[in-house]
Amino acid sequence: MSKMSGRDTSCDLVLGDPTVSRFHARIELAADGLVSIVDMDSRNGVFLKRNDAWIRIKRVTLCIDDHVRFGEHDVPLEKLTAVFGRRSNAKLGARHFSLRHGVKDARSFADMFDSEPVLRKPKRNPVTGKIEEDRL
Numbered sequence: 462m463s464k465m466s467g468r469d470t471s472c473d474l475v476l477g478d479p480t481v482s483r484f485h486a487r488i489e490l491a492a493d494g495l496v497s498i499v500d501m502d503s504r505n506g507v508f509l510k511r512n513d514a515w516i517r518i519k520r521v522t523l524c525i526d527d528h529v530r531f532g533e534h535d536v537p538l539e540k541l542t543a544v545f546g547r548r549s550n551a552k553l554g555a556r557h558f559s560l561r562h563g564v565k566d567a568r569s570f571a572d573m574f575d576s577e578p579v580l581r582k583p584k585r586n587p588v589t590g591k592i593e594e595d596r597l
Contacts, residue, residue: 463489464544466531467501473544480505480532488541494550496542497522498529505532519583519592524554 464473467485474488482503489497499520500507506517510528523529529536542551583592 462545462549463487465501466536466541466544467503474536474540476531476534476536478532478534481534482532485531488544490545490549490551491522494552495522495554496545496551498541503532507531517583517592522554527553 464487465484466472466474466476466481466488467483468476468478468481469483472484476485482501482505484501485503486501486507487499489499491497497520498507498509498518500518507519508515508530509518509521510530511524511526515530523538523541527538529538529541538553542549542553545551585591586593
């Protein structure tokens, strides 16, 4: 199931900020209940703050303690999950912790949890400057 967010009044989550595109992002609900955000090639982007760093994202599954910004508009996680209604199974992923003790500690910490994709900085095309999606 997916919902739209943006300035347009037909969106499921209407955001009245001039830095938000008419159709800014799609909010998706997976079968397991996890909520994801997909940038709809918006002009001012979708940003995620995780582990004390802001990055521009193309697609991300939301986790506890994440912060999301559409353009320059902060959007609370509660608003993003609420678009699916109270009876939905919408939930956030496990909390991400900042690891500051090197690769050895990071691997041992990661082994304790399920193997999920790691959040990576998106690649930019050197010619066009656009963000490229990973093809797995």
